[in-house]
Every structure is written in C-alpha cells, then in structure tokens.
Amino acid sequence: MRRIGIVGAGQAGLVLGIGLRQLGYDVTVFAERAAEDVRGGRLVSNQCVFQPALQRERELGIDFWAAPPIGEVDFAAAGEGVAPAIAWRAALDRPAQSVDQRVKVADWMAEFDRLGGDTWIGRVTPADLDEHAREVDLLIVAAGRGPQFDALFPRDDDRSPYREPQRAIGILYVAGTLDAVPGLTFGMAPAGEFFLLPVLSVHGPVHGIGFFGHPGGPTDVWDGVTDVDQHYETARELLRTHYPWQAALLDNAHPAAPTELLHGRITPVVRHPVGTLPSGAKVLAMGDTAVTNDPVGGQGANMAARAARAYQDAIVERADRPFDEEFMHAAFARYWQHARHATRFTNDLLAPPPDHVLATLDTAQRVPEVAHRFAHLFENPADYEGWLGDPEAAMAYLQSKGPRSGAQTVPRAGTEPAAK
Ligand SMILES: Cc1cc2nc3c(=O)[nH]c(=O)nc-3n(C[C@H](O)[C@H](O)[C@H](O)COP(=O)(O)OP(=O)(O)OC[C@H]3O[C@@H](n4cnc5c(N)ncnc54)[C@H](O)[C@@H]3O)c2cc1C
Numbered sequence: 001m002r003r004i005g006i007v008g009a010g011q012a013g014l015v016l017g018i019g020l021r022q023l024g025y026d027v028t029v030f031a032e033r034a035a036e037d038v039r040g041g042r043l044v045s046n047q048c049v050f051q052p053a054l055q056r057e058r059e060l061g062i063d064f065w066a067a068p069p070i071g072e073v074d075f076a077a078a079g080e081g082v083a084p085a086i087a088w089r090a091a092l093d094r095p096a097q098s099v100d101q102r103v104k105v106a107d108w109m110a111e112f113d114r115l116g117g118d119t120w121i122g123r124v125t126p127a128d129l130d131e132h133a134r135e136v137d138l139l140i141v142a143a144g145r146g147p148q149f150d151a152l153f154p155r156d157d158d159r160s161p162y163r164e165p166q167r168a169i170g171i172l173y174v175a176g177t178l179d180a181v182p183g184l185t186f187g188m189a190p191a192g193e194f195f196l197l198p199v200l201s202v203h204g205p206v207h208g209i210g211f212f213g214h215p216g217g218p219t220d221v222w223d224g225v226t227d228v229d230q231h232y233e234t235a236r237e238l239l240r241t242h243y244p245w246q247a248a249l250l251d252n253a254h255p256a257a258p259t260e261l262l263h264g265r266i267t268p269v270v271r272h273p274v275g276t277l278p279s280g281a282k283v284l285a286m287g288d289t290a291v292t293n294d295p296v297g298g299q300g301a302n303m304a305a306r307a308a309r310a311y312q313d314a315i316v317e318r319a320d321r322p323f324d325e326e327f328m329h330a331a332f333a334r335y336w337q338h339a340r341h342a343t344r345f346t347n348d349l350l351a352p353p354p355d356h357v358l359a360t361l362d363t364a365q366r367v368p369e370v371a372h373r374f375a376h377l378f379e380n381p382a383d384y385e386g387w388l389g390d391p392e393a394a395m396a397y398l399q400s401k402g403p404r405s406g407a408q409t410v411p412r413a414g415t416e417p418a419a420k
Pocket of ligand 1: 010011044045048049101105125142143169262286287297303
C-alpha cells in the first residue's frame with residue numbers, strides 16, 4: 001500500500017491519518033508531543049465545530065465524546081446605552097460542539113495507534129523534511145500556523161488581504177454557573193467581539209469565553225496579563241464596559257484551572273500550498289499551514305476536517321499514479337473550493353460591518369428566517385458570497401422580507417462606548 005507521511009498530529013493531520021489508515025494506507029504521523037503531554041498541556045483553541053465537520057468525525061467513527069450541544073446562536077450588538085441596539089436568537093438546525101483539542105488530539109492519537117498507524121514523536125524541522133520525504137510516497141505538512149514552515153510555503157498575495165493581525169485575542173475557560181443560552185453567545189461592539197460557548201474540556205464541562213479586540217483599541221488588553229485571576233477580572237471589566245447587557249455574565253463563574261488561558265494575535269494568510277525541498281522533492285501544506293484564518297469566524301477546525309476529506313479523496317483517486325506537483329495543486333484546489341468561502345467570510349468579519357450587514361442583523365430581530373440564515377453562516381460559509389458578500393443581493397433579500405424597522409443605530413469601530 002502507498003506510504004503517506006503527515007507532519008503534525010492536529011485537527012487536520014489526525015483526521016486524514018485515521019481516514020487513510022482505515023483504508024489500509026501505510027501512514028506515519030510525525031507528532032510534536034506524545035498524547036498524554038498534549039492532554040496535560042496548555043489551552044490551544046476554542047474549537048467550535050459545526051455539523052459538516054462533526055459529520056466527518058461520525059463517518060470515521062471518531063466522535064468519541066458527549067459534549068454539551070451548542071444548539072443556538074444568541075447575537076447582540078452594542079448600542080448607545082446598557083441595552084444592546086440589536087439582539088436576536090436563532091436555533092441551529094443541527095447542534096455544533098466544542099471538544100477541547102487537547103482531548104481530541106490525545107484520543108485520536110490513541111485511535112491512530114490502535115489502527116496500526118506509525119507515530120514518530122519529536123519536532124520536525126524544515127531541514128528534516130527531505131529525509132522524511134524520501135521514506136514516503138507523499139509528505140504532507142499539517143503543523144499548524146507559522147512561522148517554522150513559512151519560507152517553504154510563501155504567502156499567496158492575491159488571496160491574503162491582511163498583512164498584520166486584525167484582533168488581539170484572549171480566551172479563558174471558566175467553570176461555575178453562567179446565565180447564558182445553551183449555545184454560542186456572540187457580542188459585537190465597536191472595540192471588537194466576544195464569544196462564549198460550552199466546551200467539554202480536559203477538566204470536564206466548562207465555558208470558553210473569548211475576546212477579539214481591535215489592535216490598539218480599548219479591548220486590546222492582554223499583553224500585561226500573566227495569570228488566570230487577572231485574566232478573569234479583566235474579562236469581567238470588558239463585559240461591564242463594552243458589552244454592558246452581559247455585565248454579570250461571569251459573576252458566578254471562576255477560572256477552570258490556572259493553565260486555562262490563552263493570549264495571541266494571528267495574521268490571516270493563505271499560502272502557496274506546494275513547497276520545494278532542497279533535493280527538489282515536493283511537499284503539500286494542509287490545515288492552518290496552508291490557510292490560517294483569524295479565529296473570530298470559528299472556521300479553522302472546521303476547515304481542517306474539510307481539508308482532511310478533500311486530501312483523502314484526492315489520494316484515493318490518484319490510485320498508483322505519482323503524487324507529483326500537479327497532484328498537489330489539484331488536491332489543494334479541491335480543498336480551496338470550500339476554504340475560499342470560510343476565508344472570505346472570516347476576512348469580512350474582521351472589517352467594520354457595512355450598512356447591508358447591519359441592516360441584515362437588524363432585520364434578523366423581527367424576521368426569524370434572516371436570523372436563522374445568519375446563524376448558519378458559521379456552518380455554511382458558502383452561503384455568504386451570494387448573500388452578504390454582495391451588498392445589492394443582500395438588500396434585495398431584505399426588501400423581500402418586508403419594510404425595515406429603521407431602529408438600528410449601532411456604533412461602529414473606533415467610536416467609544418457610551419455606557420460603563
Ligand atoms: C484562540 C483560538 C480559538 C479558535 N476557535 C476556533 C473555533 O471556535 N472553531 C474553529 O473551527 N477553529 C477555531 N480555531 C482554529 C483551530 O484551532 C485551528 O484552525 C485548527 O486547530 C487547525 O488545525 P491544524 O491541524 O491545521 O493545526 P493544529 O491543530 O495547530 O495542529 C498542528 C499540530 O502540529 C504539531 N506540530 C507543530 N509543529 C510541528 C513540528 N515541527 N513537528 C511535528 N509536529 C508539529 C502541533 O503540536 C499540533 O499538534 C481557534 C484557534 C485559536 C488560536
């Protein structure tokens with residue numbers, strides 16, 4: 001059987017590795033850390049995974065966890081006072097789920113092992129790749145976002161509108177009692193966004209709360225925050241100041257554990273997916289190594305599952321023919337059919353919301369169909385392009401839903417909140 005090497009035991013690499021092992025391929029995964037080190041490690045993501053990606057996990061029989069269902073989206077946008085200017089809820093047709101990636105990766109590494117996969121533990125450097133490429137028919141790099149393999153897979157300027165991080169990110173896992181919907185709570189303010197969702201973590205059920213602040217703005221506050229209690233108090237202050245309708249959200253909660261915080265900034269980037277090693281051998285990028293989006297759109301883990309499916313199908317269809325450069329471009333193009341939608345949706349979310357988006361969010365308050373459609377963009381970003389990606393189409397759609405209320409006055413990015 002053909003030999004496939006995958007650098008990176010993450011959301012993308014392991015789903016591909018397990019899928020190929022189930023078909024009898026000879027698969028080696030190069031994992032930076034052993035499963036139990038991953039499980040005991042630091043927080044890595046908030047990983048809200050929607051139905052299409054969950055379906056892939058079900059198909060492979062690797063949906064091992066009974067995580068709390070994320071059954072609805074509770075959206076609100078800040079107004080001039082304490083009450084939000086816009087607020088609506090919409091049920092998801094099929095619930096999403098967030099299982100801590102430390103739990104997923106550790107359990108999937110064990111499953112890959114059980115299936116007879118070969119795991120090599122250690123950090124692969126770019127200089128190691130030639131040797132590994134010689135041992136397999138196809139070498140895939142699924143090692144997450146940069147910078148270690150950035151030179152191998154240069155930025156695709158045509159597909160990458162941003163050169164700098166667009167959000168300062170702070171995530172905290174909290175335990176305790178929260179007065180929130182059993183789903184995804186999404187708050188929008190001029191300074192940035194916040195999301196809250198139930199997570200099945202290494203500590204059992206918790207909530208993950210993430211703030212996504214405009215760099216240099218009033219919610220870009222995490223640089224000096226060093227411990228979890230400081231993060232918790234800062235998060236409460238951000239809620240009181242920028243999302244006052246949720247001021248008490250964390251009052252009866254507490255940090256889940258001293259390690260459960262994460263700060264960072266991510267530059268969204270699409271890379272040229274085929275790298276050339278010093279020997280001339282070609283390697284194929286996958287997951288965040290190929291396409292990194294800001295996590296504000298909640299797409300990366302979902303895209304990883306799509307990438308695993310697209311690459312697996314391409315590998316199987318290739319049969320005994322060589323995994324050459326043409327194959328690699330075709331495999332990525334197959335993935336890009338989905339990834340381009342998730343990327344466009346996420347990149348547009350990073351920009352100040354234009355009038356037709358605000359009008360849509362406003363109309364969603366009184367037209368459940370509009371709220372339902374917006375909520376489902378997270379699981380189906382392909383709906384974005386012909387809808388909110390096209391201002392005329394978006395306004396025509398709203399007109400077909402009846403007259404506007406005219407009530408929406410949402411402060412835009414750069415304006416200070418009036419309420420404290
Ligand atoms: C704060 C935050 C919140 C997020 N929230 C969401 C969300 O709600 N929904 C969503 O869909 N996505 C979310 N994401 C994105 C999601 O976590 C990633 O897009 C996804 O994990 C990418 O999968 P991957 O397999 O490409 O990379 P990773 O999951 O990063 O896996 C890469 C693996 O490669 C290993 N590795 C790295 N370097 C080497 C090396 N040199 N040698 C060997 N192994 C190596 C790493 O240890 C890791 O195990 C979020 C991300 C962040 C940071």
